Amino acid sequence: MPRKTAAGFVIFRRICGKIEYLLLQTSYGIHHWTPPKGHVDPGETEMITALRETQEESGLLKGDIKIYENCKKVLNYEVSGVPKIVIYWLAELINPNAKVKLSDEHQDYKWLNIEEACKYSEYKDMQEVLAEFDSFINKECVS
Template structure:
């Protein structure tokens, strides 16, 4: 049976002076173990928990961001299927915007660093093609719904 995990692709909009639009920045966390990969906050579903409850709990545990500090973006949900540690894994992601772009990040022991990154930089740090694709789809979704 595949492991199941859920997470939030957290973003903020930064206003750019002298431009009419705002830049979207994604929050990525660097794992403390393994290859020190960069991903959005995510974790395994616990018994009795819904997928979205898991995503919100993991975000609070790993980044210190409370559910009330986030707005879940309707209409975007992506499911990734891949092999991790030689086991099949499914990860479900939603898009979530921080209400305050300067929200304080408090990392758990599971992560050693965090960065807010534009799409290109985020895709460079996200080593796995599935993660890059989800970031690109999320960015495209946000740009298409902002119009």
């Protein structure tokens, strides 16, 4: 059975010395909260997919974010019996004037601290990604 691959960014911003994460609420299914991500189209790299999906789902452009390519996490799970791989990179919002503009796939968004982001994300593997990326930010991205 072919596996599905998706890619996206866990996007954070710095506000008054605090770190906040962007989560989008889906407008379908159980209305779960997730970072921007989507399926890899034929001929696309995972990075190109992550950039395209981020723009489509949140309105944020490549120039609005700084991508930490050395901070990457790969999740493996099943959706309706089909194996799925999701690749996330960490990205920082560097354009303070950039506004989130949702697509039809999402009905709401929030910038949340790490505790709130983990609560909203609900899924253990996503909570682990958030915690790992938060640790990276606090140790590596001190500038």
